[in-house]
Amino acid sequence: MKIHLQPFLVGLLIFAVSCAGSGPSSQNQPAEYITETGQLLDFQQEISADYLRPHLTAFAHDSMKGRETGTLSEKKAAEYLADEYEALGLKPVGDNDSYFQNFELNATKSDSIVFEMYAKDGTAKERISRSVASKSKTADFARLFGGTDTLSGKVVFAGFGVSDQERGVAHLDGVDLKNKWVMVFQNTPNVVDGDTLIDPKIDARKRFQMIMRQGAAGILIIPAKEPREFDVIAQKMQGSFGETGRMSLAYRESGGSSGFSGGYNVVKPGLVVKLLGLKSVEELTDYRQKLIGSITDFQPKELHYQLTQIPYSSKEVIPSQNVLALHEGADPELKEEVVVLTSHYDHVGIGEPDSTGDRIYNGADDDGSGTIGLLNIAKAFAKAKKKGIKPERSILFLNVSAEEKGLLGSRYYSDHPVFPMEKTAANLNTDMIGRIDSTHKSEGIEKYAYIIGAELISSDLDSLIKVANKQSGEITLNKRYNDLNDPQQFYRRSDHWHFGRKKVPFAFFFTGIHEDYHRPSDEVHKIRFEKMESILRTMYATTVMIANAENPPFVDNQEFIEITKSDN
Numbered sequence: 362m363k364i365h366l367q368p369f370l371v372g373l374l375i376f377a378v379s380c381a382g383s384g385p386s387s388q389n390q391p392a393e394y395i396t397e398t399g400q401l402l403d404f405q406q407e408i409s410a411d412y413l414r415p416h417l418t419a420f421a422h423d424s425m426k427g428r429e430t431g432t433l434s435e436k437k438a439a440e441y442l443a444d445e446y447e448a449l450g451l452k453p454v455g456d457n458d459s460y461f462q463n464f465e466l467n468a469t470k471s472d473s474i475v476f477e478m479y480a481k482d483g484t485a486k487e488r489i490s491r492s493v494a495s496k497s498k499t500a501d502f503a504r505l506f507g508g509t510d511t512l513s514g515k516v517v518f519a520g521f522g523v524s525d526q527e528r529g530v531a532h533l534d535g536v537d538l539k540n541k542w543v544m545v546f547q548n549t550p551n552v553v554d555g556d557t558l559i560d561p562k563i564d565a566r567k568r569f570q571m572i573m574r575q576g577a578a579g580i581l582i583i584p585a586k587e588p589r590e591f592d593v594i595a596q597k598m599q600g601s602f603g604e605t606g607r608m609s610l611a612y613r614e615s616g617g618s619s620g621f622s623g624g625y626n627v628v629k630p631g632l633v634v635k636l637l638g639l640k641s642v643e644e645l646t647d648y649r650q651k652l653i654g655s656i657t658d659f660q661p662k663e664l665h666y667q668l669t670q671i672p673y674s675s676k677e678v679i680p681s682q683n684v685l686a687l688h689e690g691a692d693p694e695l696k697e698e699v700v701v702l703t704s705h706y707d708h709v710g711i712g713e714p715d716s717t718g719d720r721i722y723n724g725a726d727d728d729g730s731g732t733i734g735l736l737n738i739a740k741a742f743a744k745a746k747k748k749g750i751k752p753e754r755s756i757l758f759l760n761v762s763a764e765e766k767g768l769l770g771s772r773y774y775s776d777h778p779v780f781p782m783e784k785t786a787a788n789l790n791t792d793m794i795g796r797i798d799s800t801h802k803s804e805g806i807e808k809y810a811y812i813i814g815a816e817l818i819s820s821d822l823d824s825l826i827k828v829a830n831k832q833s834g835e836i837t838l839n840k841r842y843n844d845l846n847d848p849q850q851f852y853r854r855s856d857h858w859h860f861g862r863k864k865v866p867f868a869f870f871f872t873g874i875h876e877d878y879h880r881p882s883d884e885v886h887k888i889r890f891e892k893m894e895s896i897l898r899t900m901y902a903t904t905v906m907i908a909n910a911e912n913p914p915f916v917d918n919q920e921f922i923e924i925t926k927s928d929n
């Protein structure tokens with residue numbers, strides 16, 4: 362696919378009236394700004410470790426407390442970025458001429474869950490256990506996940522909870538599971554002493570789907586190992602009470618969109634013993650062994666017990682914001698079109714301590730690296746502007762929030778774009794560009810980036826990146842993950858996807874997953890600033906070339922277009 366660069370295009374006029382009809386490349390007008398690509402590229406020198414290091418050190422500092430969505434720390438991070446854009450002279454294009462695009466998220470905070478177990482014979486009902494799980498205590502059940510509805514139903518004991526007709530295992534057959542609690546042993550004995558008892562492809566997830574598809578109220582897991590395992594799980598789950606749960610965008614909420622509405626609980630072994638009519642917890646282990654020995658004989662049975670689970674929770678409304686700053690283009694018409702550069706500035710906050718006791722998830726690489734990187738690209742454009750040099754199209758710097766909560770900030774922008782998606786020439790996204798993954802470490806290659814998107818969508822965009830890279834960072838462009846069928850599915854795992862699903866061509870710059878990914882040890886002293894510098898120079902040069910190209914990159918991969926159709 363051919364590309365059109367306009368290296369000698371000069372003489373653009375800002376006063377729209379006098380150049381009406383003359384087209385963007387009119388040569389006879391007095392020059393307000395020079396737009397020459399080569400001259401713009403000279404400003405890649407502004408992208409340097411000297412700028413990146415102090416900013417990223419501040420941005421990933423412990424005092425930023427991991428920048429979790431909806432917290433004051435995230436707001437502080439947003440203000441840090443806005444202050445820098447203002448200092449660089451970029452235009453605020455958010456709400457009310459601010460740098461912020463505000464939006465609301467909904468979340469549920471679980472306060473406690475009451476579990477009541479009844480013995481039920483005909484119409485007679487006797488409560489045999491009542492327990493409450495909350496921040497301060499554990500109950501007879503540890504809820505692994507579930508919705509906000511009260512659930513009530515009879516208990517069915519279903520052994521290992523699988524059907525594998527080929528091997529004669531029918532633990533889910535011949536009994537109605539609708540609105541029942543299905544009690545099963547944790548872990549299936551797929552292969553025992555070299556014998557395949559259950560199809561090894563039936564894992565925990567498949568088993569869960571088999572049960573819930575039959576309309577069960579929920580699943581009760583009997584812990585496989587020693588009784589203490591229950592206590593460990595129950596104590597771990599205690600920590601989630603009083604904490605903000607899964608977030609969703611308020612404007613997309615329509616009734617019960619909380620996803621999973623069943624219950625998924627681990628049961629205290631002492632109670633299981635009672636329900637199965639056994640004598641002791643030790644006997645439970647033998648019982649499981651015996652069940653393995655007679656796995657094809659077992660049939661599920663309804664027990665004379667009923668469980669009611671009542672969750673108490675409160676709804677929370679969480680404010681968050683994307684940060685937007687515009688570098689306006691020089692061409693009176695083309696400046697209406699934008700190249701959007703994105704990174705996410707949120708991270709996962711304060712959480713479980715690691716072995717050193719560190720609890721702050723600094724997110725220096727994820728995605729402090731991309732975010733401070735965008736500031737540095739903005740600085741290069743700002744410096745060029747001071748010398749009277751600007752690209753033709755506009756550049757939008759967009760730092761989104763709530764990426765770690767499920768790409769919510771970019772989703773919000775894509776549904777509420779400040780510049781129409783039809784006028785969005787391309788999206789260049791960057792998330793994690795400061796480290797070296799094990800593959801490249803073993804090959805001794807430092808200056809590389811995985812490029813995802815690009816020719817998967819637009820061969821134009823791919824050519825532009827290659828040309829730009831030769832004149833800038835000269836990094837190794839690795840296409841390993843650039844495959845719609847790649848199991849990791851990176852093409853839809855970061856914010857670029859919300860541009861892609863709106864048919865905007867994107868390219869994602871990324872240096873791979875590493876050992877500190879989503880750990881408190883993702884810290885600034887591990888960042889390789891020289892490699893960041895090279896990747897960002899390539900991104901800068903690509904931005905310049907898209908902004909100055911005669912036509913925006915053309916979307917020409919039909920397979921990709923088909924995929925986006927089902928995702929809107």
Ligand SMILES: [Zn+2]
Pocket residue numbers: 705727728764792793
């Ligand atoms: Zn990230």
